[in-house]
Amino acid sequence: MKASLHLLAGITLLLGSHRGTHDAAVAEPTPPAAFAKANVRFEQNATDGDMEVVFEVKTRAGGLNRLSITSPDGRTVVDFTAPDTSTLGMRQFIFESPEPKDVKSLQAAYPEGEYLFNGTTASGARLQGKSTLRHDLPATVSFVRPSAGSRGVAIKNLQITWTPVKEVAAYIVYIEQDELDVHVTAQITGTAVAFEVPDGFLAPATEYTLGIGTVSVEGNISYVETSFTTAGTE
16 A cells, blocks of 8 residues: 555656656747837938938847848848857948939838838847838928028027928927038927037038938928038128
8 A cells, every 4th residue: 555655655756847848848938028219210301302211220239130120011121140159240330222313113112001120139039119200301491591502601699590391290400510520410309490500510611411301200301401611700
């Protein structure tokens, strides 16, 4: 009798061990974490007549060894693989499409709808995100001060102003000078109509490129550009 009890106890222990192994095997995988940034948008430079699609991807920590972006019609539009895990992957991406003059071909290549982002970090963590692309672009501003092509612009206390555009989420203002390798960019609220240029940024007797972008609530951007030349002396 005692031998039989020992045998039953052994069987019970064996069954318990087997059940635990089975439970671990069917455990649900850890769900993917979210990207720090995963979006797609339409951009146009209305001055040059250029339009493109822009994808931005960024992780919260660690680099991606794999990244794929799938369009609403199921096509893979981005497919990145790091050649070796020793590179630690890439943490941030900005992909820009070509800028065809035929807008319809760009819209056909990148249809409206939800784009799916999937990634795997060098440590094996999975990331996932989604972003909705719309083709509608916001209206553009008109330059007020300085006006397009202005000369003799003061280098101090300069305030950039523009005409307001209804129902925009934000404005992007940038000033750049390639030869001096300087630029300033600011994103400000959609209710603003002015930007103060930091004193000390502008040099005398120098031509600068000025651009102002309108950002729609969907994230699409319409830019206009002009140039201005500063006065020869303060």
